[in-house]
Amino acid sequence: MNTIRLYLRSMGMLLRSQLQYPVSFFLQTLAQLVMEGGEMMALILVIDRFDHLHQWTSGDLFFFFGIMSVTFYLTECFGRGVTGEFPSMVRTGRLDTLLLRPRGVLTQVLCSAVDPRRVTCIAVGVTALVIGCRLAAVRWTFLKALLFLEAVLLGSMLILALFLIEAIFCIHSVKSVELVNALTYGGRSACEYPVTVYPRPLRILFSTVAPFALVLQVPAAAILDKPLFGLPFWAAFLCPLSGVVIFGIIYLLFQQAMRFYRSTGS
Amino acid sequence: MSYIQVDHLRKTFTVRRKREKDSLTREKQQIRALDDLSFGIDQGEMVGYIGPNGAGKSTTVKILSGILTPDSGSVSVGGLVPWESRREHVRHLGVVFGQRMQLWWDVPILDSYSLLKDIYRVPEEAYRKRLDELAEALQLGPLLRTPLRLLSLGQRMRAELCGSLLHQPELLFLDEPTIGLDSVSKLSLREFLQYENQRHGTTILLTTHDMEDIAALCSRVMVLGHGRKLFDGDFNSLLSRYDTARTVLVRYEDAGLVPPLPSPLSFTREGDSLKVVYSPREIPTADLLACLQQAGPIRELIIQPQNIDHMIAEMYREMAL
Numbered sequence A: 001m002n003t004i005r006l007y008l009r010s011m012g013m014l015l016r017s018q019l020q021y022p023v024s025f026f027l028q029t030l031a032q033l034v035m036e037g038g039e040m041m042a043l044i045l046v047i048d049r050f051d052h053l054h055q056w057t058s059g060d061l062f063f064f065f066g067i068m069s070v071t072f073y074l075t076e077c078f079g080r081g082v083t084g085e086f087p088s089m090v091r092t093g094r095l096d097t098l099l100l101r102p103r104g105v106l107t108q109v110l111c112s113a114v115d116p117r118r119v120t121c122i123a124v125g126v127t128a129l130v131i132g133c134r135l136a137a138v139r140w141t142f143l144k145a146l147l148f149l150e151a152v153l154l155g156s157m158l159i160l161a162l163f164l165i166e167a168i169f170c171i172h173s174v175k176s177v178e179l180v181n182a183l184t185y186g187g188r189s190a191c192e193y194p195v196t197v198y199p200r201p202l203r204i205l206f207s208t209v210a211p212f213a214l215v216l217q218v219p220a221a222a223i224l225d226k227p228l229f230g231l232p233f234w235a236a237f238l239c240p241l242s243g244v245v246i247f248g249i250i251y252l253l254f255q256q257a258m259r260f261y262r263s264t265g266s
Numbered sequence B: 001m002s003y004i005q006v007d008h009l010r011k012t013f014t015v016r017r018k019r020e021k022d023s024l025t026r027e028k029q030q031i032r033a034l035d036d037l038s039f040g041i042d043q044g045e046m047v048g049y050i051g052p053n054g055a056g057k058s059t060t061v062k063i064l065s066g067i068l069t070p071d072s073g074s075v076s077v078g079g080l081v082p083w084e085s086r087r088e089h090v091r092h093l094g095v096v097f098g099q100r101m102q103l104w105w106d107v108p109i110l111d112s113y114s115l116l117k118d119i120y121r122v123p124e125e126a127y128r129k130r131l132d133e134l135a136e137a138l139q140l141g142p143l144l145r146t147p148l149r150l151l152s153l154g155q156r157m158r159a160e161l162c163g164s165l166l167h168q169p170e171l172l173f174l175d176e177p178t179i180g181l182d183s184v185s186k187l188s189l190r191e192f193l194q195y196e197n198q199r200h201g202t203t204i205l206l207t208t209h210d211m212e213d214i215a216a217l218c219s220r221v222m223v224l225g226h227g228r229k230l231f232d233g234d235f236n237s238l239l240s241r242y243d244t245a246r247t248v249l250v251r252y253e254d255a256g257l258v259p260p261l262p263s264p265l266s267f268t269r270e271g272d273s274l275k276v277v278y279s280p281r282e283i284p285t286a287d288l289l290a291c292l293q294q295a296g297p298i299r300e301l302i303i304q305p306q307n308i309d310h311m312i313a314e315m316y317r318e319m320a321l
Helices: A003-016 A021-050 A058-078 A080-091 A093-098 A105-111 A116-136 A144-172 A176-189 A200-205 A212-223 A242-260 B055-064 B086-090 B111-117 B124-137 B153-167 B183-200 B210-216 B236-244 B287-294 B308-318
Strands: B004-016 B026-040 B046-050 B072-075 B092-095 B171-175 B203-207 B220-224 B230-236 B246-252 B267-270 B273-276 B300-306
Touching: A003 B111, A021 A058, A021 A116, A058 A080, A058 A116, A058 A144, A058 A176, A058 A212, A058 B026, A080 A093, A080 A105, A080 A144, A093 A105, A105 A242, A144 A176, A144 A212, A144 B220, A212 A242, A242 B300, B004 B055, B026 B055, B026 B230, B046 B055, B055 B072, B055 B092, B055 B171, B086 B203, B092 B153, B111 B124, B111 B153, B124 B153, B124 B183, B153 B183, B183 B203, B183 B210, B203 B210, B210 B308, B230 B236, B230 B267, B236 B246, B236 B308, B246 B287, B287 B300
Parallel strands: B046 B203, B046 B220, B092 B171, B171 B203
Antiparallel strands: B004 B026, B004 B072, B220 B230, B246 B273, B246 B300, B267 B273
16 A cells, blocks of 8 residues: 555656656657657558458557557556666666665656656547547447456556566666567557557567567457457456566566666766 | 674676777676675774775675675675665665765655655654754755755755655665765764764764765774775774874074985975975984974974875875775
């Protein structure tokens, strides 16, 4: 309980810090809108040209786009510590300060940054979801809403886990940004579309190492009433658990890596 | 067994050199940051930890704080192994790095303190009492509602110190706390450390290059060089070992006068005065003064001890650092 309170209080303080520079805050928020709005424009152009992709209708495509970007940008907003600051904390030795406090490292890293500028990106994602639901005439039920929440929540864990890989590389003083970005940002851009449109190697990548297909897209397909390769509806609740598994594995690796942390000079 | 017990501590860093032009492999260099270091510190002691840059001081502090894991050797602080039970250990520990800030940059320092209270789970009552005490002793009262970024360096140092002591640690590590401070700030900081040590029995390990800090605060000093302990004991006895030279400045009524000096000594002119550097062991001060007095009437005479920094430099040279 105390940890959640600490997180909320930290967020409050960081927000106040950021609002010390209101103009910069406003402009950057606007810039984010242009960026994610552009991604959605690309989707709209695709749909305008083809009106469906494989077996997916335009409504389905909007829904897939929406669930991915809502999940990703919620994570970037509230998990900014892990997705943005952590590697540089390791490189500059700022991590030392956190290690001197009687709290878990990951808790403190999460408490150390927030990125409210992402609200515009989240708004774009929500818009896409709403359009998707309209076009595909989704019939919401309680179970579907639950499934949606599960997918977004565990999807966030998966994304945090992938960003943690970069931190692990940093601890071993290896610069790896491009490699890891392929999984994180690359995963986001690719999995805004259903993975079935991609060739086999990518499909395998996105259902094993970075299983966005299992965590986000299986639930999305279930919500859209698609046949789940002959599996019953409840199977859609199990698939996102793969995100927890990945998170668990990477978290253990991270704990191991912290033993090698060598700080920087002072 | 002492409160802090360090035995045969070793830590090696591997530094990868940049690849040479015609070589395919990169050269790796092993640097022994700590090489079989042992010492003990009792509760309530104030110990100065000195040594040239790169001697391993910060590495020791980082291992004692649980940030780094050593290659071998054992450390126990109040019965805990720092890197194994990090969270339990740092609950009773305060660390101030002169070069690294822990408070939040853009918010009033009071807000930072309030968050630290939550991080360390300090009860509200104890927090208020402690904050009042520290704000008074460190003269922070009027600054509490000011954002950190608007404070001067000295004020920021005091604010940092307050933040590191809110949870009333038993043990305090200070890494060059007076770096860049003016004389007034330095003096008040020293006064505060003395107060904290006497009032709460806080054990303090002070890493610094400022010998005045050590002279004012620490009765015991440890000297580190190339990762090894070279001296451990009373600061005054360390100084007296290297405190060999004295400087005499003498000014005669007749500025042109040249006194005869005993054989190895010579003088240099500094304005109207003559400067003689001598060692009291080789020639007793009384003999030298008698010699100077015989030459003619003296207008002014000053005897100066050697500057501490010179002594330490001399010591580092002798220890081949």
